Amino acid sequence: MKVRIKAFARFREIIGSENTLELHNGTSVLGALKSLSAGSKDFRDACFDKEGNVASHVVLMINGKRISGSDRDAVELDEGDELAVFPPVAGG
Amino acid sequence: MIRLQQDDFEVGKIIEEAKSSGSGAIVTFIGIVRDDGIEGMELEAYHDVAERELISIREEAMKEFPLHSVDIIHRTGPLRVGDNIVLIVVSAGHRKEAFLGCEYVIDRLKQTVPIWKKEYLKDDERWVEGEHGPRPAT
Numbered sequence: 001m002k003v004r005i006k007a008f009a010r011f012r013e014i015i016g017s018e019n020t021l022e023l024h025n026g027t028s029v030l031g032a033l034k035s036l037s038a039g040s041k042d043f044r045d046a047c048f049d050k051e052g053n054v055a056s057h058v059v060l061m062i063n064g065k066r067i068s069g070s071d072r073d074a075v076e077l078d079e080g081d082e083l084a085v086f087p088p089v090a091g092g
Numbered sequence: 093m094i095r096l097q098q099d100d101f102e103v104g105k106i107i108e109e110a111k112s113s114g115s116g117a118i119v120t121f122i123g124i125v126r127d128d129g130i131e132g133m134e135l136e137a138y139h140d141v142a143e144r145e146l147i148s149i150r151e152e153a154m155k156e157f158p159l160h161s162v163d164i165i166h167r168t169g170p171l172r173v174g175d176n177i178v179l180i181v182v183s184a185g186h187r188k189e190a191f192l193g194c195e196y197v198i199d200r201l202k203q204t205v206p207i208w209k210k211e212y213l214k215d216d217e218r219w220v221e222g223e224h225g226p227r228p229a230t
Contacts, residue, residue, distance in 0.1 A: 009208035064141045088222025091207030092123050
């Protein structure tokens, strides 16, 4: 399946604003982010904590909706999903 | 009016448009680029989602307080010190709810709307840290 990854702010600077990943059906958010980080140590450092979990300050959205909770990175992605990854917002 | 745009906004015009026969108070908030030793900044947004969240914030504010209208315009792109960043215009029958509504809108905007600022210094650049952790709209 194909999943689009949109990145903003410091994450965009590392991996670019948009990537399309070809993933196995049922791949989780964690799996998608690990797939991206395989090619970028900077992204891995920015996105994951020392235990290999998605760092708590990283904001995640699927199709424009925030996903939260301790198991948020276990959410499975579907064909055509747009996963957004970014730091805490700073508008206003 | 809810809008993300690169261009500056016409404050007076938007205030005039917010007036209605029942309006007794209009409170306006304008966020501007402060000189923190910077030369300018660039604002980046997750455009579609940011506009949708601004619409949600307006709906929340109008549900929470007896407001007549809420307008929010947020700029993106390159800005210099002194430039306008965001305009919030809240009209209501009385001042108290207009002040409360306006404060509610800017506080929620800073918590949830996916917009980021990168500041440019003479020989450096830095991302502005978000004031709040991620908190979903309620």
